[in-house]
Amino acid sequence: MLAYTTIQMSPRLGSDGIDQPVPLPLGQARPQQILFFAPGSEIYAQGQKARNIYQVEFGAVRVYRLLADGRRQISAFYLSGEVFGFEADANHHFFAEAITGTSLRLFPRSKFGDISQELFSLTLRCLTRAQEHLLVLGRQTAAERVAAFLLDLAERQGGLEQVELPMSRMDIGDYLGLTIETVSRVFSKLKDKEIIALPTLRSAEIKKWNALQAMSE
Amino acid sequence: MLAYTTIQMSPRLGSDGIDQPVPLPLGQARPQQILFFAPGSEIYAQGQKARNIYQVEFGAVRVYRLLADGRRQISAFYLSGEVFGFEADANHHFFAEAITGTSLRLFPRSKFGDISQELFSLTLRCLTRAQEHLLVLGRQTAAERVAAFLLDLAERQGGLEQVELPMSRMDIGDYLGLTIETVSRVFSKLKDKEIIALPTLRSAEIKKWNALQAMSE
DNA sequence: CGGTAAATTGAATCGTGTCAATGTAAGTGG
DNA sequence: CCACTTACATTGACACGATTCAATTTACCG
Numbered sequence: 001m002l003a004y005t006t007i008q009m010s011p012r013l014g015s016d017g018i019d020q021p022v023p024l025p026l027g028q029a030r031p032q033q034i035l036f037f038a039p040g041s042e043i044y045a046q047g048q049k050a051r052n053i054y055q056v057e058f059g060a061v062r063v064y065r066l067l068a069d070g071r072r073q074i075s076a077f078y079l080s081g082e083v084f085g086f087e088a089d090a091n092h093h094f095f096a097e098a099i100t101g102t103s104l105r106l107f108p109r110s111k112f113g114d115i116s117q118e119l120f121s122l123t124l125r126c127l128t129r130a131q132e133h134l135l136v137l138g139r140q141t142a143a144e145r146v147a148a149f150l151l152d153l154a155e156r157q158g159g160l161e162q163v164e165l166p167m168s169r170m171d172i173g174d175y176l177g178l179t180i181e182t183v184s185r186v187f188s189k190l191k192d193k194e195i196i197a198l199p200t201l202r203s204a205e206i207k208k209w210n211a212l213q214a215m216s217e
Numbered sequence: 218m219l220a221y222t223t224i225q226m227s228p229r230l231g232s233d234g235i236d237q238p239v240p241l242p243l244g245q246a247r248p249q250q251i252l253f254f255a256p257g258s259e260i261y262a263q264g265q266k267a268r269n270i271y272q273v274e275f276g277a278v279r280v281y282r283l284l285a286d287g288r289r290q291i292s293a294f295y296l297s298g299e300v301f302g303f304e305a306d307a308n309h310h311f312f313a314e315a316i317t318g319t320s321l322r323l324f325p326r327s328k329f330g331d332i333s334q335e336l337f338s339l340t341l342r343c344l345t346r347a348q349e350h351l352l353v354l355g356r357q358t359a360a361e362r363v364a365a366f367l368l369d370l371a372e373r374q375g376g377l378e379q380v381e382l383p384m385s386r387m388d389i390g391d392y393l394g395l396t397i398e399t400v401s402r403v404f405s406k407l408k409d410k411e412i413i414a415l416p417t418l419r420s421a422e423i424k425k426w427n428a429l430q431a432m433s434e
Numbered sequence: 435c436g437g438t439a440a441a442t443t444g445a446a447t448c449g450t451g452t453c454a455a456t457g458t459a460a461g462t463g464g
Numbered sequence: 465c466c467a468c469t470t471a472c473a474t475t476g477a478c479a480c481g482a483t484t485c486a487a488t489t490t491a492c493c494g
Contacts, residue, residue, distance in 0.1 A: 065352050067434050073355040075348045088341040094348065115337045123340055124305040130347040131311065135282050135290040137354035138394030142450070169473060177355030179451055184474050201459070201473070217284050359482070386441060396483060401442055418441070418491065 032108050037098035044096050050087040052106040053119070056080050059102025060166035063094050064174065074175040076129065077167060079156055086123050100166045137177045140217070145176040146186040147215035150196065154206055163204045249325050254315035261313050267304040269323040270336070273297050276319025277383035280311050281391065291392040293346065294384060296373055303340050317383045354394045357434070362393040363403040364432035367413065371423055380421045 034057065037043055043054065043061065054061075061078040075094060078084045087093060112119065136145050149172065154163045165172075169180040169187075176183065187204075190196045195212055197205040206212060251274065254260060260271065260278065271278075278295040292311060295301045304310060329336060353362050366389065371380045382389075386397040386404075393400065404421075407413045412429055414422040423429060 065348075067352070067356060071356040073352040075351050086341060086344060088338070088345040093345055115332050115334065117332065120332045120337055120340070121305070123337070123344065124303060127303060127340065127344040127347060128305040128310055130344060130351065131282075131292045134292050134347065134350060134354060135284070137351060138290040138391075139284060139288040174355075180473075181452080181475085182450060185450095188474070397441075398443085398484080399482060402482095405442070 032106050032111075034103060034105050037102045037104065039098060039100050039102075041098050042095065043098060043104065044085070044092050046092055046095050048092045049090060050085065050092045050109065052085060052108055053083060053112075054078075054085045054096075055083045055105040055107070057103040057105055059104075060099040061096055061102060061104075062099055062167065062171055062175075063096045065094050072174045073177070074171060076126075076133075077171075077175065079166075082156075083122050084126070086126055099171065142176075142178055142182050143186050143189070144216055145178065146172075146183060146190070147212045148217070149176055150204060150206065151209075151212055151216055161205050161207075163206060165202045165204060249328075250323050252321050252323060254319045254321065256315060256317050256319075258315050259312070260315060260321065261302070261309045263309055263312050265309045266307060267302065267309045267326065269302060269325055270300060270329075271295075271302045271313075272300045272322040272324070274320040274322055276321075277316040278313055278319060278321075279316055279384065279388055279392075280313045282311050289391045290394070291388060293343075293350075294388075294392065296383075299373075300339050301343070303343055316388065359393075359395055359399050360403050360406070361433055362395065363389075363400060363407070364429045365434070366393055367421060367423065368426075368429055368433055378422050378424075380423060382419045382421060 032052075037059070044050070046065065056078050058080050061084065062074050063076050063078070063084060064072050064074040066072050076084070077099070084096065085092075136148055140148065150163060153165070154160065157163060167175075169183050172178075173180045173183045187196070187198060190212075191198055193211070195206075195208045195215075197207060199205060249269075254276070261267070263282065273295050275297050278301065279291050280293050280295070280301060281289050281291040283289050293301070294316075301313065302309075353365055357365065367380060370382070371377065374380060384392075386400050389395075390397045390400045404413070404415060407429075408415055410428070412423075412425045412432075414424060416422060
């Protein structure tokens with residue numbers, strides 16, 4: 001986990017699963033406001049003016065694009081502490097929605113006079129993540145994708161056995177380029193092999209880390 | 218196409234297909250050196266120290282990752298004028314190779330004291346491209362992927378009918394998450410429908426733009 | 435030209451998608 | 465507190481698109 005002196009991307013979950021206060025990113029920049037978004041509500045839409053960078057205080061966010069016929073690709077999920085909303089020009093190229101009830105810190109783009117090293121670093125990290133995800137979508141099987149997804153989520157939640165899944169099976173499918181049925185089948189197979197347990201629909205327990213890691217590539 | 222006062226990403230091909238001089242990016246930064254790479258030669262490897270940002274003077278570059286069993290995902294191709302080599306930390310996370318004989322301008326990272334607006338802008342554009350490609354890999358069919366690929370290449374080469382394909386079918390497959398056979402079959406089908414012509418293995422002519430555009434989504 | 439690597443084409447297989455039915459958890463009102 | 469509703473997830477049977485494996489064919493270069 002990162003030290004306090006650098007940028008905090010990982011969510012900070014207490015042992016009871018309740019979010020801990022999240023450090024501010026972006027140097028001395030102060031958020032203009034904190035906003036709450038109800039489950040399923042829109043944070044921004046494709047084509048809208050991109051006014052802010054966002055940091056998740058608690059909750060979870062999906063960022064996605066749509067094809068004309070309704071096919072959806074989720075490009076990333078964002079959890080507590082993580083930052084999103086970078087855009088190459090004045091407008092958003094994606095949609096962003098709250099998955100669960102979500103509180104966001106807004107950092108107005110207009111306040112970024114000089115690009116800080118921290119903002120740049122966050123952008124590069126976002127780029128690296130997107131490029132890594134290309135490998136998953138382009139070259140991995142359904143089982144490998146799900147395994148990689150669970151390990152990624154686990155790591156971002158502090159490496160605990162218990163992994164929260166704020167998103168639906170449909171969201172997971174649209175992130176991994178799979179249908180809900182395939183996601184569900186892989187989950188069931190992992191459960192049968194006792195690699196994971198599924199205590200509720202929205203959580204998973206990783207029982208055999210090395211088996212998952214071996215699967216994920 | 219972009220004005221001269223802003224960053225030049227598009228290749229500048231003359232009507233004879235010969236590269237024109239490419240403007241310098243990155244503000245007043247001057248390249249330390251210009252290097253030539255033979256076809257197939259390595260520009261950098263995963264894990265290596267990331268010392269430079271690169272601009273293609275002429276030629277073409279593939280940037281990719283490998284899975285343990287040899288599966289490869291090309292995350293992007295770079296053509297004349299385009300800039301690559303951004304990394305989130307001190308090391309490269311990908312491999313880069315010259316496809317054809319390629320000349321590169323090297324901009325040492327050590328010389329970037331403050332992050333320039335232009336460097337940031339290039340990074341954001343790279344991010345947006347990666348995110349767009351996620352949609353292709355996650356949610357499009359083989360025919361849609363190839364159509365989108367041809368249109369993208371055509372646009373980056375100035376929107377001419379004649380499109381150069383510096384990369385092999387294998388490269389195209391590894392970029393689109395397909396096998397060479399599938400790529401080849403789609404090419405043949407497009408040729409049969411007279412949507413494209415294939416005068417040589419390494420070039421394509423787009424005959425029916427709207428048909429391709431309709432296919433690509 | 436002839437040799438070689440790359441690309442194309444064909445046939446069979448496999449993985450994931452599609453469609454349909456069933457199961458399950460959470461929420462509502464009686 | 466329980467029936468009822470509704471949305472979501474799981475499971476099964478089948479279809480289809482892409483891969484695999486194999487056989488040609490084509491383009492390129494000495």
